[in-house]
Amino acid sequence: MGGDTASARSIEPRAWQAVLEHVEGRLLDGELAPGDRLPGERQLAADLGVGRSSVREALRVLEVLGLIRTHTGSGPTAGAIIIATPGGGMSALMRLQVAASGFPVADIVATRLLLETHVAADLAAAPDPDLAPAARLLDAMDAPGLDPAEFLALDATFHLALAEASGNQVVTATMAGLRSGIEGYALAGQARIADWTTTAARLRAEHRGVLDAIRAGDADAARTRLHDHISGYYAEISPDAGAPEAPAHP
Amino acid sequence: MGGDTASARSIEPRAWQAVLEHVEGRLLDGELAPGDRLPGERQLAADLGVGRSSVREALRVLEVLGLIRTHTGSGPTAGAIIIATPGGGMSALMRLQVAASGFPVADIVATRLLLETHVAADLAAAPDPDLAPAARLLDAMDAPGLDPAEFLALDATFHLALAEASGNQVVTATMAGLRSGIEGYALAGQARIADWTTTAARLRAEHRGVLDAIRAGDADAARTRLHDHISGYYAEISPDAGAPEAPAHP
């Protein structure tokens, strides 16, 4: 019962990687597509000649990466179902890399600035961008009685809505991940702001300004306003008054 | 065991998530840092009151995300060691998302264009960018007898070297991931090129042109040349002559 199916083991050092590659292969050759259900864990283990634990480790990776979603029970919604929600995986990746000091916060802010200014300019140049979701979020941020955490959550969703409006799913997912990576930083920094009410009002006005520039088709203004909005906030947040907008060349 | 970071966690439905959060928490409070070794799987399981399988599922996720590296055996290099190599995780994420149709290739190319033109312009504006690694790669690409796969690998490394020179680790890791996501696409597309020798020569010349523009401090030229270089190649690769450089606004 040592379990060694001796032939396969010598070539494949890691059983869980074999499972991962198998699923990737089935995705690439079209045998699996979003919405489809994976075989059961026991079935998959038997098919590939590995133990169920190895299958589970691979499925766990796929789940964290946003490739599948698992449900217990039975019925059509049960089991592992292929989804493709890159945002989740990107968020986990960024969050953990920030925690492990793999991603400096300054680099994340700089990248966000890079992506978002491009998105804003892109939207301003687009013939008919769908800005309704973003506008709705701005209205929601006008609600009185929002605590800072709620406000920042809406703020993040607003920026994400702009990325979504651009239609580029990679940019959208990356933005979602970047935001997750610095979520803790932004929340901690908010506590350092003396007059939150004033800051919130300023942020609201800046958001409106960005949206107005996009609506007016003024790409340069949209870019500039968004840049000032983001870098201004992080400058205010930063405890050592560092300039997060120019961290690239020391 | 007051390790709970969030507010209300009455129940813990997923044991492996608890492990993940525990490790993330130890990273955030500085108890773990890159280079440190995690406790053994059995120890971790006992500490957190979960089974070893659950610990392994969490470690597998951390490994794929580029957070840890595991070695068997004993000694100082054995066990799970905290590393922070975001490129690996990003690559796995992008590759699988492309496989699962979560990321359209056009969006990846567009994002790469976005990031890379920015990087090129940034380098051109930088006072003293380190372009030696990129230059070395260009020399390596001049070697005769390179097969297309080798050439494309060097090509990808060259573009990555530019990102690294910018000093932004998030951009570098993202570029690495984007490249991995479309690696298969680029390889498959190369087979469609009739006269590879000519194309390779053109790519070489374009690379030199980009590098020269950066060296000359001409940000606009660097941006334009890089844009033309990338979008030109993917236009040549694309089977349906689609225009991957402007996929955002249909």
Next chain:
DNA sequence: GCTACCCTGTGGTCAGACCACACATCGGCG
């Protein structure tokens, strides 16, 4: 002093056993 051996602890894997869950089925009851 040096070498060869065994010991120990590590991750890697498998097998089997439960549990909770959710749907499917079929029984009895009104």
Next chain:
DNA sequence: CGCCGATGTGTGGTCTGACCACAGGGTAGC
């Protein structure tokens, strides 16, 4: 005949115990 609850079945989720391969360190032997 129709509804409703108990039971059945298959799913993921988890734990436990057991092996294996591996690599370093200690020790016995030379």
